[in-house]
Amino acid sequence: MAADTGVEDGAGNYEVTGIPPLIMSTHLLVPLHVKYIQGLGESKDDLAYHLTAHLRLNAIYWGLTALSIVNHQDALDRDEMIEFVMSCWDEEAGAFGAHPNHDAHILATLSAIQILVMQDALDRLDVPKVVKFILSLQQPSGVFAGDSFGEIDTRFSYCAVSALSLLGRLHELDIEKTTNYIIQCRNFDGGFGSCVGAESHAGQVWVCVAALAIMDRLDVVDVPTLAWWLAERQLPSGGLNGRPEKLPDVCYSHWALSSLAILKKLSWIDADRTISFILSAQDSEGGGIADRAGDMVDVFHTVFGIAGLSLLGYPDLLDLDPVYCMPAATIEKMGLRKDWQALERRTTSES
Amino acid sequence: MHGVKRQTQQAIVDRKQREKSKIEGLLKLTDAVLDRKKGKDWSAEAFDATTQLLTVNPEFYTIWNYRRNILLNGLFRESTPEDINELLSGELALTMKFLQSHPKVYWIWNHRQWCLQNVPQGPGSDLDGWRKKYWAFELQAVEKMLNADARNFHAWNYRRYVLANMSVPRPESSELTYTMKKIESNFSNFSAWHQRSKVYTSLWHQGKLDPIKSKEKEFELVRNAMYTDPDDQSIWMYHRWLVGLGHDKELLEREIGVIQELLEEQPDSKWCMESLVHYKRLILTNYPSDRDKDLVADCVRLLDQLKDIDSARRHRYEEIHRAVVNISTHP
Ligand SMILES: [Zn+2]
Numbered sequence: 080m081a082a083d084t085g086v087e088d089g090a091g092n093y094e095v096t097g098i099p100p101l102i103m104s105t106h107l108l109v110p111l112h113v114k115y116i117q118g119l120g121e122s123k124d125d126l127a128y129h130l131t132a133h134l135r136l137n138a139i140y141w142g143l144t145a146l147s148i149v150n151h152q153d154a155l156d157r158d159e160m161i162e163f164v165m166s167c168w169d170e171e172a173g174a175f176g177a178h179p180n181h182d183a184h185i186l187a188t189l190s191a192i193q194i195l196v197m198q199d200a201l202d203r204l205d206v207p208k209v210v211k212f213i214l215s216l217q218q219p220s221g222v223f224a225g226d227s228f229g230e231i232d233t234r235f236s237y238c239a240v241s242a243l244s245l246l247g248r249l250h251e252l253d254i255e256k257t258t259n260y261i262i263q264c265r266n267f268d269g270g271f272g273s274c275v276g277a278e279s280h281a282g283q284v285w286v287c288v289a290a291l292a293i294m295d296r297l298d299v300v301d302v303p304t305l306a307w308w309l310a311e312r313q314l315p316s317g318g319l320n321g322r323p324e325k326l327p328d329v330c331y332s333h334w335a336l337s338s339l340a341i342l343k344k345l346s347w348i349d350a351d352r353t354i355s356f357i358l359s360a361q362d363s364e365g366g367g368i369a370d371r372a373g374d375m376v377d378v379f380h381t382v383f384g385i386a387g388l389s390l391l392g393y394p395d396l397l398d399l400d401p402v403y404c405m406p407a408a409t410i411e412k413m414g415l416r417k418d419w420q421a422l423e424r425r426t427t428s429e430s
Numbered sequence: 431m432h433g434v435k436r437q438t439q440q441a442i443v444d445r446k447q448r449e450k451s452k453i454e455g456l457l458k459l460t461d462a463v464l465d466r467k468k469g470k471d472w473s474a475e476a477f478d479a480t481t482q483l484l485t486v487n488p489e490f491y492t493i494w495n496y497r498r499n500i501l502l503n504g505l506f507r508e509s510t511p512e513d514i515n516e517l518l519s520g521e522l523a524l525t526m527k528f529l530q531s532h533p534k535v536y537w538i539w540n541h542r543q544w545c546l547q548n549v550p551q552g553p554g555s556d557l558d559g560w561r562k563k564y565w566a567f568e569l570q571a572v573e574k575m576l577n578a579d580a581r582n583f584h585a586w587n588y589r590r591y592v593l594a595n596m597s598v599p600r601p602e603s604s605e606l607t608y609t610m611k612k613i614e615s616n617f618s619n620f621s622a623w624h625q626r627s628k629v630y631t632s633l634w635h636q637g638k639l640d641p642i643k644s645k646e647k648e649f650e651l652v653r654n655a656m657y658t659d660p661d662d663q664s665i666w667m668y669h670r671w672l673v674g675l676g677h678d679k680e681l682l683e684r685e686i687g688v689i690q691e692l693l694e695e696q697p698d699s700k701w702c703m704e705s706l707v708h709y710k711r712l713i714l715t716n717y718p719s720d721r722d723k724d725l726v727a728d729c730v731r732l733l734d735q736l737k738d739i740d741s742a743r744r745h746r747y748e749e750i751h752r753a754v755v756n757i758s759t760h761p
Contacts (some may be wrong), residue, residue, distance in 0.1 A: 108575070116607075123453075124446050124449075124450070124453070125446060125449070126449040126452055126456070127431075127451055129456055129457065130456075130486075130487050130489075130490075131461075132460075132490075133487075133489055133490050133491055158606040167696045176492065179493040180464050180467075180468070180492075181491075182491065182492040182495050184491065192498065203623055209466075226495070228495060228498065228540075228544065230536070230543075250509075266624065266627070267624075267627045267667075267668075267670075267671035268624075268667050268671075272587075273583075273587065274587065276587075276590045276591070276628055277586070277587050278583055278586060278620070278621050278625075279624070280583060294727070306746075308667070310743050310746055311663055313742055313743070322581070322583075322620060322621075323618070323620040323663050323664050323667070324581075324618040324619075324620060324662075324663070324664065325581065334726065344746075346745040347743055347745055347746040347749075348742060348743065349694070349741070349742035349743075352742060360437060364439065365439075367435065369431070370431070370432050370433065371433075373435060373436055374431070374432075374433040374434055374435060374436055375431050375435065375436050375437070376431075376432060377431045379431075380431075
């Protein structure tokens with residue numbers, strides 16, 4: 080079914096613009112997405128692949144999580160993946176870079192830990208060393224830096240909290256200090272920003288709310304105000320934006336959905352419309368999901384699209400843990416599950 | 431990737447063909463720079479190689495780190511403060527150029543911040559001279575960025591950083607003038623409303639402004655905005671902040687009156703109804719009286735309408751509905 084694209088010239092001739100016609104899918108194209116993710120490692124003839132080397136470890140985590148949620152965790156070779164993760168270890172810093180020979184950073188380090196957890200390979204990790212790296216990044220204010228150069232962001236606080244918790248070392252963290260900084264980032268709309276004074280943003284709201292959930296400090300969240308602000312992110316298209324008066328986007332949708340799930344207010348938006356919005360952003364030829372319908376796909380929006388669908392109860396998907404953004408079963412097995420609530424899984428016949 | 435249009439299979443094949451030589455060049459350059467890094471090469475040649483690589487890929491954070499290490503361990507050593515100042519001045523020009531084409535890359539903003547923190551004392555006995563000059567320029571630079579995109583949160587964050595660190599601080603109240611300018615050109619600039627909430631909070635805390643007086647001015651501003659565009663959520667969220675917990679009954683009733691009047695003009699306004707429910711609930715909670723029944727009935731009527739016109743958020747209105755009825759049955 081070809082929907083109106085606005086880019087065709089009327090005769091179905093779209094080569095003029097180089098933009099393909101928009102095919103709207105009404106269901107999740109699982110085999111295509113699996114193939115798309117499997118193909119990512121082989122796209123070395125694509126300039127974009129090389130220009131995103133600084134995100135490689137993150138990309139592997141996104142791909143593996145997406146595959147796990149569609150129940151195809153084995154679609155990528157486990158041993159090869161673990162070896163690649165270990166090749167990103169930065170011995171001098173005692174943490175992971177995003178790629179072999181890249182510097183250690185807390186973003187890549189969390190991705191590495193998440194992959195090792197999902198592949199049940201934490202025994203490969205020098206836990207005391209990486210814990211030392213993470214704890215060394217906490218600033219006197221309580222926020223975390225991303226690396227030794229000191230850029231601060233509540234994203235990095237989340238990375239630290241999540242990583243320490245996955246390593247079973249949360250007790251080594253000064254929870255009060257960490258929480259106090261996040262409290263200072265709270266705004267009049269109930270949301271949180273990247274640092275003190277910064278505007279609320281769905282992505283930053285998620286990192287702060289999820290970090291608070293892990294530290295059992297959700298009591299500092301003004302739930303009615305924040306859940307209201309989050310629910311108002313939904314636009315008539317069904318997609319959610321990251322801030323008022325911005326465009327809807329699959330990734331922001333996911334962060335808002337995850338935050339709502341943690342606050343147990345996921346029913347405050349129209350799930351059917353969000354599901355259609357995410358499905359419309361699929362590339363029904365090459366697989367993968369984009370930020371919006373008709374745009375170029377990437378693994379980042381692919382995982383967040385699938386993760387969002389899982390939270391919304393889309394049929395035949397495995398549960399996603401919105402606090403850790405990892406398969407719920409993995410988190411449950413580790414005894415780390417927090418008190419969140421996703422929508423009930425639908426059966427195939429309703430879809 | 432954001433906002434990049436999807437290509438046809440043929441266009442992708444053509445693009446890959448064109449990219450072949452670029453990929454080769456990029457990989458060669460990357461290997462060369464990383465080799466130098468491994469060998470702790472702090473030379474000027476290494477520095478130039480990082481410029482070349484970052485021009486192709488300004489998101490390559492490892493190379494920004496290496497560049498800073500070259501400065502610290504190489505080029506700054508045995509340099510006069512004048513030389514160091516010259517180098518940093520070059521860094522600021524380079525990052526400004528990068529930001530114009532990549533206004534949302536964290537690492538570029540980050541490097542700029544690092545440069546400013548490393549400006550040496552001088553020139554000569556004027557210890558703060560260079561610093562003053564740079565910081566004054568930063569404010570103009572960031573205003574330029576916000577003119578290009580008034581919602582760029584990197585730029586707003588950077589603006590707050592500059593304001594907090596300028597060697598000659600500007601009076602905080604001048605930020606009220608700036609945000610007003612931004613709001614006047616677009617009421618929907620939530621970033622500017624946000625900034626206003628922060629500036630006011632700070633000025634009230636320091637006792638530099640009277641909260642009651644400044645809120646009166648803000649209510650007037652918001653009222654104009656509401657009448658201009660009643661569908662703009664930024665205004666209503668800001669209004670809710672101004673009303674706060676509703677500890678001023680007179681004010682609460684006055685604002686309810688204003689919104690009620692607007693609703694009569696705009697009978698389908700979701701935001702009027704939503705706000706009326708919220709403020710009437712504040713009255714119910716804070717000031718129980720024998721009028722409660724009427725207020726509850728008002729809320730229920732508005733909520734029923736909201737469930738209809740804003741069905742996406744129907745469950746939220748249902749939850750509020752239950753809470754409102756609960757107040758009336760359990761005083
Ligand atoms: Zn996105």
